[in-house]
Amino acid sequence: MTKRLFETDPRTFAFTATVTELIEIDGDEIVGVVLDRTAFFPASGGQRADKGALAGFEVTHVREDGEKIVHELAGASGIEIGAQVEGRVNERVRRNHSQQHSGQHILSAAFDRAGLGTVGFHMGEGYCTIDLSGKASAQAIREAFELANDVVREARPVTVELFECAELEAKFAGSRLLVGLDKLPEGHSGKIRLVSVEDFDNCPCCGTHLQKSSEAAPIVFLGEEKVRGTSRISFACGAWALDEVFRRNDILVSAANALGTSIAEVPKIVESKVQSEKALSKKLADAEMKLLDSSVDTWIASAEDVGGLKLVSALCEFSSNKLLNAAAEKTLQKIEGIVFLQNRAEGRTQIVIAKSKTASKDIKAAFDELMKRFSGKGGGRPDFIQGGFAGDVDDSAIFAAGKELLRG
Numbered sequence: 271m272t273k274r275l276f277e278t279d280p281r282t283f284a285f286t287a288t289v290t291e292l293i294e295i296d297g298d299e300i301v302g303v304v305l306d307r308t309a310f311f312p313a314s315g316g317q318r319a320d321k322g323a324l325a326g327f328e329v330t331h332v333r334e335d336g337e338k339i340v341h342e343l344a345g346a347s348g349i350e351i352g353a354q355v356e357g358r359v360n361e362r363v364r365r366n367h368s369q370q371h372s373g374q375h376i377l378s379a380a381f382d383r384a385g386l387g388t389v390g391f392h393m394g395e396g397y398c399t400i401d402l403s404g405k406a407s408a409q410a411i412r413e414a415f416e417l418a419n420d421v422v423r424e425a426r427p428v429t430v431e432l433f434e435c436a437e438l439e440a441k442f443a444g445s446r447l448l449v450g451l452d453k454l455p456e457g458h459s460g461k462i463r464l465v466s467v468e469d470f471d472n473c474p475c476c477g478t479h480l481q482k483s484s485e486a487a488p489i490v491f492l493g494e495e496k497v498r499g500t501s502r503i504s505f506a507c508g509a510w511a512l513d514e515v516f517r518r519n520d521i522l523v524s525a526a527n528a529l530g531t532s533i534a535e536v537p538k539i540v541e542s543k544v545q546s547e548k549a550l551s552k553k554l555a556d557a558e559m560k561l562l563d564s565s566v567d568t569w570i571a572s573a574e575d576v577g578g579l580k581l582v583s584a585l586c587e588f589s590s591n592k593l594l595n596a597a598a599e600k601t602l603q604k605i606e607g608i609v610f611l612q613n614r615a616e617g618r619t620q621i622v623i624a625k626s627k628t629a630s631k632d633i634k635a636a637f638d639e640l641m642k643r644f645s646g647k648g649g650g651r652p653d654f655i656q657g658g659f660a661g662d663v664d665d666s667a668i669f670a671a672g673k674e675l676l677r678g
């Protein structure tokens with residue numbers, strides 16, 4: 271069992287402890303060190319693990335293993351069971367995590383007042399999410415963040431106390447200030463660690479917390495996503511909130527500069543550019559469609575003879591892959607034989623292989639082999655098959671192989 275120093279004094283960052291166990295992880299690359307006591311918070315309850323150094327080596331991860339806490343060290347050597355080692359928790363990282371966690375308690379309590387409970391909490395890298403029990407309206411989100419930030423500004427004390435379960439139920443009987451008691455693991459025994467934000471929220475929790483609500487300032491809304499009809503709310507607190515505000519501002523300023531406009535005008539200008547691009551694409555496709563007849567004639571003029579059938583093949587330069595089918599159909603109106611067309615547009619290579627109803631050639635076998643060789647995907651009728659290749663592909667190699675397979 272590892273004594274958890276962060277539970278009683280979250281401001282202990284430097285400590286000495288005795289190594290009680292060594293666990294080999296991933297060969298010699300990572301060593302798991304178990305101590306008799308630690309100030310390192312392990313990943314749990316939605317909170318990320320602390321970072322820092324132990325015995326002079328970087329702590330890459332900290333996790334729970336039953337009653338023990340395992341510190342994973344990269345490239346560590348020379349540590350022995352029974353040795354005294356020094357640990358140092360990265361204060362800035364811990365402070366960031368505590369800001370998120372306390373901020374989450376406050377935000378969840380604010381949503382709770384709108385009848386929206388918190389059913390999940392995740393701390394990512396630089397942002398957090400909570401999953402609400404229902405769908406939150408834009409107004410409910412706005413009000414919850416306003417209330418949470420009011421509570422932050424009021425600098426309410428955040429305290430941690432240990433209670434027996436029955437004691438807790440009696441103390442908060444009929445009060446809406448206690449949340450999360452129903453989420454205790456089944457068969458829970460022993461004392462409950464209650465984290466309280468004065469006169470606002472009381473929640474059983476194992477995480478590290480701030481001393482005053484104001485240390486979480488500000489709590490910033492980053493977005494809402496629908497998950498199975500309920501709302502997932504993204505947010506950031508404290509230093510992460512400031513980082514995210516700067517990051518988003520940089521993105522917006524870059525967009526405004528590229529468009530030669532002000533930040534406020536960005537949505538309007540982008541919308542008009544999207545509309546005009548759509549119109550231009552349509553005009554271009556219409557023009558290409560009109561030119562199709564002469565393109566088809568050019569391809570037919572250089573058709574090959576394959577066992578008495580005409581094989582028309584072309585590496586097209588259409589602005590959209592959507593024109594391929596029409597081009598293949600037009601070609602088959604003019605010849606008896608096989609047509610193989612390939613085009614690259616919108617970051618994707620697309621092919622169509624088709625044949626006249628009277629042609630006996632098995633184009634499906636050639637198509638399947640081509641898909642296999644170049645990891646493509648597709649399908650269709652026996653006489654009209656389409657396929658595609660995502661990402662960066664060698665267009666001339668695909669085209670050459672396709673022709674070769676159809677000749678065979």
Ligand SMILES: [Zn+2]
Nearest residue numbers: 371475476477
């Ligand atoms: Zn918590």
